[in-house]
Amino acid sequence: MMSQRSERRGIHLDQSELLCKKGCGYYGNTAWQGLCSKCWREENQRERQKQIQEDWALAERLQREEEEAYASRHQRAQSQPTITPFSKFEERKTKEKSSKVNTVTKFFTPSAKTPPKKDTTSFDTQSSPSPSSSSSRHPPADTDHATREFIDFLKPLKSGREIFKQCRAFTESMVYKRDMGADELSECVQDFYQNLSDRLQTQFKGSTEHVESVMDEVEKYMMTRLYKEVFCPETTDDEKKDLAIQKRIRALHWVTIEMLCVPVDEEIPEVSDSVVKAITDVIEMDSKRVPKDKLACITRCSKHIFNAIKISKKEAASADDFLPTLIYIVLKANPPRLQSNIQYITRFCNPSRLMTGEDGYYFTNLCCAVAFIEKLDGQSLNLSPEEFELYMSGQASPHWPQGAGASSPGSAALSQVHKRLDLLTGLGERQDRVIEKARQLESDLIDWTDEVEQKVQSVLESFPQETHNPTATTASGTTSAAASAIDSDNVENERLPPPLQPQVFAG
């Protein structure tokens, strides 16, 4: 009925257009290019497989080309000292940065003979005949940028090319593992980090800072490219958890500063300013791709919190003050995809950064805050279980407590609202009853006409045809004869002149 109506209104859809293009008889969907879900999956799988094969072929070809190019370059570079003295490292880096754009080509071009076109494709794996099937989902500009930055960073390192090759090969191999569980993916990435950093460790002879800076860049490059694949993957229930915590935080909207014993005074403009900044920062976390950037958001948020506490209390904040305030900020901010972000950071960030370091400390605090919010009960807010239940169900609010009596305007208004709500539900019920009765009446009427018809039928059948007919004719004969006995059968009638009209004569 609906479709007919909408057709009449002007959306003309032929039934055949709605069906799967493969003609399997199921309905198709424009999102699946007009196929039904089953056909689309088959079709998509085939296409993806094909693309993956193409990707591999291309990647292998590029690798070969690169290796050749590198070999020829290496021969030329043999005379140059391969080990850069550490003291000159900074200097060299800044020097090369100034001529960044040119050196991208220079560094990776083995000789002038190589056409420049090959150069761009050989290192930019995201370019047109996309080697990675994921590329269609990535904004290419972003990943391009990451790749370029990574190359720039690796340039001064003597093993830069080696590192890049490994990272790229690994990143591409991840595409094949998309059906794996998130934990396995995480293990793969973590193993890769570990192996690479072990190798760098021996190479840099234990200079931890140096290894860490390289690892940071490796992580940045890889995670920018893998973000879409590994953030909140379908194989996990991250999304469900996100929604659960979001709902939970929403339900806890009534929690006040006093209940959490938060030592900040939002009356002070500077403090409320810091609070707002902290909220903004923790929300911003979701917009970053690289785990390190996400951590930086948390750290910024934490610094603002410390600032707020310091101004309110006029002394440096301790952890006893910090954690409750962070919980308060998280409750106020309700950051999007909170669990997904935490899971993503835990899975794909360098573990040493989570267990040690400032970022790690604040991240741990955030995890604690979330864990606390999940478990939060009346006791932890110094409320009785009954009060907690009332507030959670929205029947009362700490701002207008139910027990405060009718004297309080808030509770009066609230009770009025409740009364009206009750009235409304009552009305709704009555309406439902009326509608139900009307339906019953309708069906009763239908039954009744049926019944009458049936009765008439049965009555008709109960009298034999021949006895019925004569009686009917005689009956009609007598009655009609009685009505028009005078001239109905008189054929001569028409020949008679019209009856005389009465005329009035004056006189």
Add this chain to the structure above:
Amino acid sequence: MGENVQTIPGGAQPHKDRTLNRQVRTLRVKMVLLGSSGVGKSSLAVRFAKNEFRDTSPTVGCAFLTQVVHVSDASLRFEIWDTAGQEKYHSVTPLYYRGAHAALLVYDISKRETFIRAQLWLKELEKHYIPGSTVIFLIGNKGDLAWDRQVSVQEGQNLAHEKGLSFIETSALSGDQVNELLLDVGKIQNILKVPLDGSRHQTEYLTVNRINAHFSLMYWISGVKK
């Protein structure tokens, strides 16, 4: 964040310019401060903070602190993770001591309930820590309140002995008692040197072994005092 560079007196020379020395490794030593509210975790940390931040980063509180100490060819980067001591956060604190090299379990000698709570923390800790990777210190703080003592030294020692912990009574405020219980700095350095050189090619973070963390910590506490 400003890092206070300390050197061990009479020991190896500090690396004035670290960029010149490619051999420098940074070993991270993560220490978690545990204990009820008001036992003086924060004041231990504040004392540390006074050495550490020369009022350069006013926005940072004293919940996370670092100090770098150079020993022969390595730097030890101490990280102090303060935790919220309120009872309601007890259930979430295991997250803090993941990967910690040392846990500093602090109680107030003038408040018996903090000693009892410390034993609860200890039970919790034992569930999570991997023996040999985390050194647990039992610290009876507020030694300056000895006239109001509710927990005897013997009790602290007994508990530490029973559970195989290191035990010290300190006073974060006066600092006098800290000194008596500390090992001689020169002695620490000698012992410290061995495992550091031995683990030269190992990967940092978690491989800092037990003895290493132990004596580094002793060193830190002596540093706090000064």
